[in-house]
Amino acid sequence: MLKTGMGQIRTSPNFPPKSRRPKRQLFTNDVSFALEIATNSGGVTLASDLMAESYLKSGALVRPFQVSIDVQGAWHVTVSREKVQMGRIQLFIIWLAHRLRLSEPRFD
Numbered sequence: 001m002l003k004t005g006m007g008q009i010r011t012s013p014n015f016p017p018k019s020r021r022p023k024r025q026l027f028t029n030d031v032s033f034a035l036e037i038a039t040n041s042g043g044v045t046l047a048s049d050l051m052a053e054s055y056l057k058s059g060a061l062v063r064p065f066q067v068s069i070d071v072q073g074a075w076h077v078t079v080s081r082e083k084v085q086m087g088r089i090q091l092f093i094i095w096l097a098h099r100l101r102l103s104e105p106r107f108d
Contacts, residue, residue, distance in 0.1 A: 035061070035078070044079045044089055052078050064093045065105035 026042065028034050034045040035052060039060045047055075049068070055061040061078040068076060077096060083089050084107055093105050 038078055038080055038083075041080050041082050043083065044077060044092055047076060047078055049076070052076055064090075064107055065097060065102060067097075067100075067102050 026037060028037065031045075031047055031051045035047055035055055037043060038045045039055060052061065055078065056063065056076075060080070062081055062084055063076045063078060064084060065077070077093055079089055079093075090105075090107055093107075097103070097105050
């Protein structure tokens with residue numbers, strides 16, 4: 001169980017329940033394509049400093065929390081300004097922060 005400012009969240013392989021999962025999802029192993037998808041309101045992506053730099057500087061994408069994972073460079077969760085306010089996006093980011101033992105993310 002994950003406790004957040006949004007209440008308690010179950011964390012398990014069966015979460016969220018099938019009835020609340022998106023019916024369609026898009027996955028890619030191309031970071032440039034993933035950044036373009038996120039920029040165009042297509043969801044959330046993990047990206048390196050180098051790959052995300054121009055998107056972050058331009059304001060097209062935001063970092064919901066100021067933490068990087070040091071894996072031969074830094075990686076960030078990025079999401080469009082429009083999508084960062086969506087509950088399911090915030091839920092994913094909160095879950096990820098919990099799994100990585102990070103502080104509570106900011107959504108501003």
